[in-house]
Structures are given as C-alpha cells and as structure tokens.
Amino acid sequence: MDFPWLTTILFFPLLGAALIAGIPGSRKEAIRQSTLAVTVLHFAIALPLWWLYEPGGADFQFVERVPWVDTFGIEYHLGVDGVSVLLALFTVLLMPLAVLGSWRYVDRHVKEFHILMLVLTTGMLGVFFALDLFVFYVFWELMLVPMYFIIGIWGGERRIHAAVKFFLYTFVGGLLMLVGILALYFYHEQVTGTFSTALADLIALDVPGDLQTWLFLGFALAFAIKVPMFPFHTWLPDAHVQAPAAGSVILAAVLLKMGTYGFYRLAMPLFPEASRTFLPVIAVLAVIGILYGAMVALVQPNMKKLVAYSSVSHLGFVMLGLFALTTTAIQGSVIQMINHGISTGALFFICGMLYERRHTYEIERFGGLSATMPAFATLFMIVTLSSIGLPGLNGFIGEFLILVGTFGRYPWLAGIATIGVILAAYYMLRMFGRVMFGPVDREENREVPDLSVREWAVLLPLVALIFWIGVYPRPFLERTEPSVERFVEILEGAPTPAVAEADGAVIVAADDEPVEAGR
Amino acid sequence: MTLAVGPGHYLFLSAILFTIGTVGVLTRRNAIIIFMSIEIMLNAANLAFVTFAAAIGDLAGFVMVLLVIAVAAAEAAVGLAIIVAMFRHRQTVDVGAFNVMRG
C-alpha cells in the first residue's frame, strides 16, 4: 500500500479548486462543467478504495504517518476503518450530485460557490481520514467555513441569521472540543513525558474518572450540537431552510454525520468509562429526539423544515444505536448514517427541484403534482418510503438493526423508539400526500415540467443505493463489522472497578445493571 | 574646560523628548500633530537604545534602532495614508470627529 491513496483523495478537490479559480467568473457554464468533471474524476479516484479496503480487518488501513510539527508531537496521520471508508466514499459520491443539483439553483457568484464546495469536500474528507487529534481539529474547523459562506451567500431570505447561528453554535462546540484536546494532550505529557496527539496514544491513556467526565462532556457537547441531538438542534431547521439545495444536501448527508462519527471515533473510545456513565442520559435524549423530532416534523408547513426535523428524529436512532453498545445496534447506527445521508440528501434535492419550479417550500402551495410530474412522483415516493423505513429499502436495515440491538439492553427505550417508526410514516406520508396527491387546485402547478435529464442523473444514483442497501446490505455490513466489534471491545473493556468485579452475565441480562456498576 | 557629555545627558534628553511626545499625543486633536508626536516618542526610544548600546557595547541596541526606524517608516506610510483617507471622508483631521467606534 505504497501509493498515498488518502492524501491523493484528500487534496484532489483543492487542486480542482485551484483549477476553477483560473476560469473567469463570467463563464458560469464552464465553471459548472469543470467542477462536475473534477468531482466525477474525484469519485473515480476514490472508488478503488471500495475494493482495496480489506473487509476482514479491524485495523486502520491505508495508513499514512508523517511527522508534521515534531516539537509538539503532531503528526500528519491518516487512515480509515470500515466506517470511515464508507462515509468518505459516500461523501465523494455525493459531490457530483450536489454540483448537478445546484446547476440552475446557484446563479450568483458561481465561481466562488464551486470553489467553496471543493474546499468543503477536503474538509469533510479530512475529518473522516484523520487519526491525529490535531489534524482532526484542523479539518473540523476547515469544513465549517465554506458551509458558513454557502448558507450566508447563496441562502434564502434569512440566510445571515441562519449562517451566524450555524457558525456560532458549531464553533462553540468546536472550542470545547479544542479545550478537551489540549487537556488530553498535556495529560499525556504528564503521564508519559512525551507529547502526542495521535489518537491511538490517547486512547491507550487511562484517564482518571473525574477528568474523563469533564473531557467527555466537552467532546460530547461539540458532537451533540453537530448531530444534532435534542435539545441542541434548533440551529438545524434554520440552517436547512435558508441553505441552498446543495448546501442542505451536504449539511444533512455529511455534516450531521460528523457529529455521530465524532462520537464513534473520538468521544466514546477516548473516554469509555465516562461514556458508560452518561449512556442512559444520552440514550434517553436520543429517544426524546426521535419522538420529539417526529412530532414537530408533523406540524411543519414548510417542506425543508419538515425534513430538517425528520433528521433530528433519524439521528436520534443513530445515537440510540451507538449508545446501546451492542455490535448489532452499532452496525445499524453505522449503516443508518449512510442511509440517512441517502434518503435525506435525496429529499433535499427533491425540495430543491420543487423550489426551482415553484419558488416556494410551503406544502400548502402544492398539490396534485403526481398528475403533472409522474416520473418525479415515482422517485419521490421511493425516497419517502426509504425515509419511512420500509423493509426492502435501505432505511429499514439501519432502523431494524438499531432497534433489535438496543432491545436486548434497553427494552423500554427500544420499544418507545419504535413508536418513531409509526410517526415517520405519519409525517412523511402527510407531506407526500399534500404535495403530490389530490386535485391540481392551483393554476401554477398545472404546467410544472417533469424531471430533466440532469435531475434524473442526480436522483438515480441515490435511488439505486436505496435499493442496493435495502436488498443486499452485506457488502456494507461486512466492511464495518470488524471495526464495530473492535469499538465495542474498547468500550466494554474499560477498566471499571465495579464491572470488573461483577459477573459478566449481569451486564447482558439486566438492562439497568451496567449503569449502576459504571458509577 | 570640556563639557563632559555622558550617558546621563542623552537619557535625560530622551526622557524630555518622550514626555513632549506623550503630552502632544494626549492634548492635541489634530491627527497629524498626534502622528508627529508619536514619531518624537519613537525617536526618544531610539536615543535611549543608542545610548545604552554605546554604554554597554552591545550591538543588539543598534540593530533594534534600525528596526524601529524601519517600523516608523512603515507606520508613517500607512498612518499618513489613513489620515489622508480620513480627511477625504470628513474634510477634517480632528480626531474628535471620528467617533464611529463609540459604543
């Protein structure tokens, strides 16, 4: 594995951005086409990872490790496991679609928009690839900036408000994480006498209980905001409603995953003991988020806001699965991260397509579109069903694994969370029915054109993934399983006095025991 | 009879210059005068540097003076440009007129 795959994939978009910067801003079409070419090429370069990644191993693969700032022990350290390789591949797949999806939508400052999109890609991939906390933090903040501008410049009426809220909220969380990173860094120096920001070194640390608690809270808050978990979610509806279509898509499909991925990669393995202490709190918040997000989604008059709140609900499932700490549930969470990206990403594309036609997101302004846009109706239906979690489509795979895996540990929480499945059908079908069914009672809805070739190209890959994951999820699940198992081992193997004494069977049998033991 | 001019005299002069500059900055309202007062303060500092460098025999003091002169030159260029811009904007260089930063 001598070829530096990850570095190539990571910085290719920046190279592309430099290329785009050379095109005069007035040549909008040329800029769009070149960006599309860059992103498609990027995908082609990244795709071999799917086959090159060895599904069997739990270790990080394609590792690159070069000393960067020697004095401080900072290294340029990249690598992927089964989870990050899938998330990264999905991100790379999404970018050409996002470019296609904003072809007509973005007509001002076209050049800047596409450059920012490419920079954003590098930022997102860096977060997935980083195995060094310093590198992680750099890319974490790097992706914040382009998104801020994408919302703030190409957004809707209240874009400034939304962008500032998004930025401040996420940034505050990021700073807490930075404090946590620094504290860990100095603690490592205190214990071992050497400076290191390498993830593996810091995981190997045995951080004492009190410090763990505080550091975990810092990291957890940063990621909980990004997820977003109830009650830190209110930046999301604003950001989604104001962001341009492509911005919403990337925000929902990738940026929200940064939160759950952060829990998976950093917060939980670094502080296993504290994670287990806070496990019931987070699991309960996740379930509240599932139901609360669904209920609020139910009464939204605005399509994008509805989908935004549905994200709160769906991400609640992911968090519940992560904190159930069983391989089955976490496998579900991981696949659900991808699933949510696919279905919610597609839903935001769909919102964008409707907006391009009718310049509104108000559900009441639509109606009967199935008659005028039959092809669109079919794809919209499939995406809706995927979001509802219909068996045979992707959403079910994740939700079911999460619920069945959680049930063994928290039967009540899993049972209550299952109600979210009913509610999902309620709010999604309500929206679909109001928009697509019924008579065409507004003149302006009579003449809307059906999908263009470009729009087909945007939605078809996502629909194909919906079916693929739904019908044959093996290739995805087998790539993540060893990594997830190792993750569970790290968390279960945490040296907690009480648990070490207790009989192992207790943990499995009774749902409240490990919590008691963890204190 | 030779008048012995020692380090003390130079430092005294430096202090006088610095005080003149300070008072100028504090009391005058004309931006250009303030600016000139700052230059006097810088040169007071330079004088002190040179005095000490000569007395101790350390070259670092002379080097610092060169640095300060370079900074002062840069400051003069930027500062004057700002004052010109301010004048164009308000037709005055009275610092009292520029209070947009008031909270």
Add this chain to the structure above:
Amino acid sequence: MENLLWVVPALPLVGVAFNGLLGRRAGKGVVAFVGPGVVGAAFAVAIALFVHLVGLPAGERELHQTVYEWLVGGGFGAPVAFLVDPLSMTMVLVVTGVGFLIHVYSVGYMHDEDERGFARYFTYLNLFTFAMLLLVMADNFLLMFVGWEGVGLCSYLLIGFWFADRDNAEAGKKAFIVNRIGDFGFLIGIFLVFSTFGSVAFADVLPAAGAALTVGGTLAFWIALFLFLGAVGKSAQIPLYVWLPDAMAGPTPVSALIHAATMVTAGVYMVARLHPIYQMAPSALAIVAGIGAATALFAATIGLVQNDIKKVLAYSTISQLGYMFLGVGVAAFTAGIFHLVTHAFFKALLFLGAGSVIHALHGQQDMRYMGGLKSGMPITYWTMLAATLAISGIPPFAGFFSKDDILWRTWDAGHPLLWAIGFVTAGLTAVYMFRLFFLTFHGKFRGTDEQAEHVHESPPSMAVPLAVLGVLSLIGGWIGIPAALGDPLGGLGNAFEGWLAPVFERGEVAGELHPAVPPIEYGLMAASVAIATLGLLAAWWLYVRNQRLPEELSLRFRAAYTVLRNKYWIDEAYTLFVVRPFNALSAFAWRVVDDGLIDGLAVMGTGRLVRFGSGVASRWETGYVPGYVLVFFGGALAILAYYLLG
C-alpha cells in the same frame, strides 16, 4: 423442486419490473398480457409445487430454500429464505389462484385507464402479489415482515390509485398509518422473539417454543400479544379496523384481492403459522378469540344499515375476519385457515360482482339507486347468488362448512358465549348479505333512466373470473366436509384437515378427528343452518315483500338506527380523542417548546444576554482617540509601577 421456490415470488417481481419500467411504452395490450400472465405462471409453478408436495409422505411435506444472507449484523442474522409446507402452500395457491383471476378481471375493469394508469395499476398489483407471496412463503419473522409491510404499501398505493381525489389519497394514508400501528406491535414481537430465542428463523423458534416459554408465562403472553397487535392492524380487527371501510376508495378489484381475499387474512395466517407460540399463551389466545368474536358481531351490526354496496362488503369482511380469529383463537387453526380459503373465494366473488354492477352503472355504488339488475346481468346475478349463499352459511355452499367448523370448535373448546356471538352473527350475516342482494338485483331499478339503458353484462375478461369463483364458492367447501356428515364424495373425507394436520399436529386442542360424533354437533349444525335461513327470509320479508318496513323500523328504533348508521361514531371518537390531541401536542411541541423555550429562551436568549453584556461593556468605548491614549498610558504606567515598586 426445492430450488425452485424462489421462482414463485420472482415471477410477479418480473411483472413489476416490466410493467413499471416499460409498461407505458409497451402499451395496454402487452401489459394486459404480462400483468396477469406472470401471476398465472406463478400459479402454475405453485400447482407443480403442490403436486410435488402431495407426492411426498405427509410428515416430510416441508421445503426450504435459502436464497442469500440478507441482514446480518452482530449476532443478528436473517436470510432471504422460503418455506413451503401445507400451510404456506395453501396460502400460495389462494394468493396466486384468486390473484390470477382478479388480475384477469382487472383487465376488463380498468380498460378506461390511459396507458400510464394501466401500467401503473398492474405494476402495483404485481408488486402486491410479490409482497404477499413473500409474506406467506417467508422462512423467518423478518422476511415475513418485509412482505407484511410490502402488502401494506401496495394497499396504500392502490387505495390512493385515483389520487386526484383527495379523499382517496387520505384513505390510503389512513390505511398505511393504522397498519403501521399494528406493525409496531409486530416489530416489538420480533424483538422479543429474538431476545428470547436468539434467532428469527421459524425453524429455530417454533420447535423451541415449548422449551423456551412456559405455558401461561408472561413472556409468552407478551410475545403473542404484540404479534397479535400486528395481526389486528393488518386484518382490521377491533380496535384498528377503521382503515378498511375507507379502503374501499380503491378500484374494486383491489378491494377484492387485497381487502378481502388475501392481505387482510395475513393476520390469521400469522397466528396459525406461529401457533406453537400462541399455544404457550392461553390467555393471549383467549384475547384473540374474544376480539375475533367481538369484531364479528360489531361489524355485522354496522353492515346491516350501510347503503354503499362496497361498504357493506367491507364490514362483512371485517366480520368474517373476526370469525377466522375466533377459530384460531380457540386453537382450531385448521378451521380458521379453512374459512380463510372459502372466504377468499366467495368474498372475492362478491367484490368482483359488486364491481361488475358498479361498472355497469358507471360508478354508482349506492344501493338505494340500484335494483332489478337481475335481468340485465345474468352472470353477475347467479354468481353473486352463489357467493351470498356461501357467506350466509347455507349448505352445500363453501361458507357453510368452514363457518360451521369454527362454531363447532368454539363450542367444543368450551366457549358457549363466544359460540353464541358467532351464532347471532351468522344470522345477521344472512340478513345484511341478502339485503344487499335483494336491493341490488330484485325489485325495480331506482337509478336514472340513462343508467337503466346502459345496464350491460360485463365483458368476458370480467365474466369468466366471476364464473370460476362462483363454482369455487359452491364446491370450495367440499374439501373440508366434517366427519359428522360422513363421506359423501367418496374417499375425499375431510381432506383439508388431513392436509394441514402435519403443520398443526402438535396444535389442535380440539383433537383431529372425533372418533364419535357427539349428537350436539348435529344440533349446532342444524341451528346455524336454521338461523341463516331465518336471516335470509327476514331479508326477503323486509326488502322484497314489505319494502316500506325497513324505513318504519328505522323510525321506530331511531336511537339504535342512528348509532349503527354512524358506525358507533368510532371514527369521530378517534379523531376527537387521538388524532386531534396528538396534533395539538405536536403543535405545542413546535410552537411552545421548540420555538419558545429551546430556541427562543435558551439559544436566542443566550445571544441576547451576550448582546446586552456587550452593550454595557461598550459604554467604555467613547470613540475619542486621546481618551484611549490616556488609558493606554495609564496602563503602561501601572505596569511600570508594578515592576519598579513591587
């Protein structure tokens, strides 16, 4: 043969792909061939499987095929795997056989649709057949759940097929959501099964049920009850039946296939399939039987006063499903499945006949504007008569044998009260069904003159399925003639019971074959025939002989009539006590909790607090430059003083 099980569900799936992707371009002629063709082919394969199965010794009639590993994560695993034993074979034959007839019928019924609508219709219908076959052939809970939700989806799509009318779309949505409430129970049931047995494969769970669960234990009770909640949703039992009457908004063949013959009976199939679990939970079985009996009576009373021909049939379906649950609830699984099969014949026929009438009257569904159609539509008339006799339980029509079997088993299992409910319901069934029959076909035509002129018999594509189902409604019950009546067909005996015996052998509480027929069985049989006949005569008296009597009765028993006309106000109660409060709570969560507290107070409040603080702090910024300089010098002096003096 074992490797060919996948072919059966795959064939309708091919139809889905073809009709869905190419159907519009291929044209109606091709779709009309492919749509029913794939189901017919599946039926042919099913017949071949059936022949193969019959050729095997009774104890070995069980075929398995694992197609591929589907959902594997951690310790959980569920393959796409099929199981064909006599029970699922029966269901496959019903689904493909009756399904094929209804597909053929649909070609005629839907001929007014344009290319796109026609292709869409057959795509959905094929998809339904596929999902239903998954449901009945699944070898594990999860794949069964795939089919379970899949048929729900098709139901949603087909109820809202004419989506331009908002009511249809709303009815579809209602069906999906109410079904989802049931599916919630099913899911919890699966979770419980997995956490108890560590597997979701029928082959692992069902044989182990006796060992892993204790009879009457809490766990067994909850597993059985949650799974039954799924059945209640899908099979439209109290309290989740409310979606089925609204589901009549779909095209009539859809009502026949999905909302009468196959999908709604899935709950009965599920309870029968999982009978080893239910046997461990007698109290759950009692609930099944109780809900079944209550639903049977409840729906029958509503059916008495409905004027929409399809609504009557809908309530009748709910009522008959209640019978089936009564059957399986008293552990008479064979009887429940037997009624499922005969019901599929006669109820599909009733719906298709009703569709034929509606077709002839150009969409008229109100029986008050029908009448006297006997002469214009002889095939429809005679087949409908057969079906009506069958559902009323008049021998030797199909319904008699199956309904009587259920009633007898109920009595025999020691539930005289449940028997009495079933018995009364049998009488009511005869009344409302013959009311429908007489109002539609006898008397004078009460519609417009224009309609009267256009009354015509349906085209062959519709008439032939009617005729086939008519014959089945007559002879369909002869496969399960009770031992009490001897062996009139010579050698056939109670073939159905013998056929299903290997599946239920550990099950039947009522025993397989009663060595000696107790005299009371003849008594009960005579009683149910008598009450059915009485019902028939009552309907004749009221709707043929004294046509003004019903109105007088409705005036005299005004209170009761109003309650029934308004279907006990159950829909209104749900709206008032469930839907509206929930929506209000959601609105509260949005407006007050989210916008007000979390965002308004906490998030934006923090922002306002910071802004206020900066407002105070910024008072220091006077904007007067010498002032800043003074502070600066003061600071410098202070630092200097600190170092010099401190």
